[in-house]
Amino acid sequence: MAIKISLVIFSFFSIGYGRLNPSIINIANGGPWGEWGPLQECNQGHVAKKFSIKIRESEIDKTGLNGIRLYCSDYNNTREVSTIKSSESRNGDWSLPYSCESGYFNSFSLRVESYQGKLYDDKAATNIKFRCSGKGEVEGPGFTWGSYGPWSQTCQYGICGIMTKIERLFSFFSLDHTGLNDVQFHCCPRWGQ
Template identity: 40%
Template structure:
């Protein structure tokens, strides 16, 4: 799907979910994506920072390596830590069942998240697939923050930047598959703040 078409569909979905403002405009300006996301799972419901809050930190839910013959899933969730002054609000899209949440990583005081890059393991057939393993964010002051995810796969290109910062997220996640291979998080997209 072309990025413009995907962004328009997300805008329509967000409006239907009540994320639209009273004047009919969306609560975000655009959507940023990367091209190397994993192929499995579906998109969960978008989650947005409250009005006037900007994402200035993040944390990850990560399952450590399971060894042989375990089933590795690596990254199982992402939380945005949205701030306004001294107030903080945490948002997360759906997350997988495995692993534990990390401590938040923060942009330097006064800056906020603006772009991201995703570390993804290419499909291995047959094999133990993990899909998304880690994420990096760039802050508005150019600081780069790398999450505490796992090292399988490669980081892809950086997304386009959000001029006024990130204020929401949506996660592509594969649901548990029983005795079959699980991957959990496959892809991410983020919403750019309107103001």
């Protein structure tokens, strides 16, 4: 009987801890195209406090969001120490960095345009916004196509890693490509603070 009670208590603790600080945060409205790139992480003891996005709009094939870059720094310092990014589309240009007024990123929401049908231009992800540990939100300079989905889970100690799902440009003869379709962020463990 004591073993069963211990297992039940351990299970509740594990479930509760996972909600407070999951190892990965994601969203449900990501686009369907592309392949996942490699996980890239901040150095130990660092957290993401700034981001920039790679965006492209052309007259022929609009791809929207094509990459996300995180700027990692120490918890007690705003100066970035390193930058990380996963896969990216070769299209587009990087924006200036955006940051929270205070604190670090701890959850996100992705703006995604759904499938438009065979006769229309598909774009998938078009912008991203982050919630900040010091309160408030910061949105990227992407596009207004599509809509934001629900917020992800929250990383208690901040975001420390990124993995993106990108549709690669296979041929110039294909008239409809998307860029970034989905993203996952990895949470910092407790050692971060």
